[in-house]
Amino acid sequence: KAGVTQTPRYLIKTRGQQVTLSCSPISGHRSVSWYQQTPGQGLQFLFEYFSETQRNKGNFPGRFSGRQFSNSRSEMNVSTLELGDSALYLCASSPPRVNTEAFFGQGTRLTVV
Amino acid sequence: AQSVSQHNHHVILSEAASLELGCNYSYGGTVNLFWYVQYPGQHLQLLLKYFSGDPLVKGIKGFEAEFIKSKFSFNLRKPSVQWSDTAEYFCAVKEEAAGNKLTFGGGTRVLVKP
Numbered sequence: 001k002a003g004v005t006q007t008p009r010y011l012i013k014t015r016g017q018q019v020t021l022s023c024s025p026i027s028g029h030r031s032v033s034w035y036q037q038t039p040g041q042g043l044q045f046l047f048e049y050f051s052e053t054q055r056n057k058g059n060f061p062g063r064f065s066g067r068q069f070s071n072s073r074s075e076m077n078v079s080t081l082e083l084g085d086s087a088l089y090l091c092a093s094s095p096p097r098v099n100t101e102a103f104f105g106q107g108t109r110l111t112v113v
Numbered sequence: 114a115q116s117v118s119q120h121n122h123h124v125i126l127s128e129a130a131s132l133e134l135g136c137n138y139s140y141g142g143t144v145n146l147f148w149y150v151q152y153p154g155q156h157l158q159l160l161l162k163y164f165s166g167d168p169l170v171k172g173i174k175g176f177e178a179e180f181i182k183s184k185f186s187f188n189l190r191k192p193s194v195q196w197s198d199t200a201e202y203f204c205a206v207k208e209e210a211a212g213n214k215l216t217f218g219g220g221t222r223v224l225v226k227p
């Protein structure tokens with residue numbers, strides 16, 4: 001079974017631009033969550049999508065948004081990039097049952113210059 | 114709000130030494146508990162998990178963790194570490210009825226000297 005796939009792996013953007021990151025979950029998983037990992041703040045939850053609906057949202061500004069498609073693939077978008085958005089963005093998928101763990105992708109390393 | 118704290122930011126030890134990493138959380142309700150490991154250059158991988166039942170859980174690579182409900186703790190242990198255990202370790206908590214949202218501790222970097 002293929003794991004969680006995130007594209008692209010690396011991205012360099014200029015301040016003020018916007019960026020879209022993609023995540024393909026493990027086949028059969030309907031929940032996709034996004035996390036931001038930085039040296040200073042650690043791993044912080046951005047949002048979770050389940051069956052195309054946002055189920056949970058973390059404490060991030062509205063510049064961070066996401067969506068999920070009918071095939072469970074998810075995208076997150078960051079508009080008006082700031083230097084502080086430089087981070088590793090991780091996607092995790094979970095199967096549709098209770099008491100389950102999250103499976104993480106390799107992440108997308110975003111650098112804002 | 115839920116918070117998770119890991120007591121040590123960095124741990125350095127020699128091969129064959131024992132390892133114990135502390136984790137405490139603040140949520141008073143039902144939780145699922147996890148330890149994830151991130152080896153250099155690799156993605157987060159699950160070491161072990163606790164949902165219910167026996168509070169002593171065993172995971173991969175000889176790791177185990179004990180859930181002590183009264184102390185809101187979920188400490189990770191390994192009796193004898195190897196150089197290949199060099200990694201960053203994260204404790205994570207999932208609250209009941211919070212979907213699959215994980216709250217992570219700050220992580221502990223473990224360096225095992227050969």
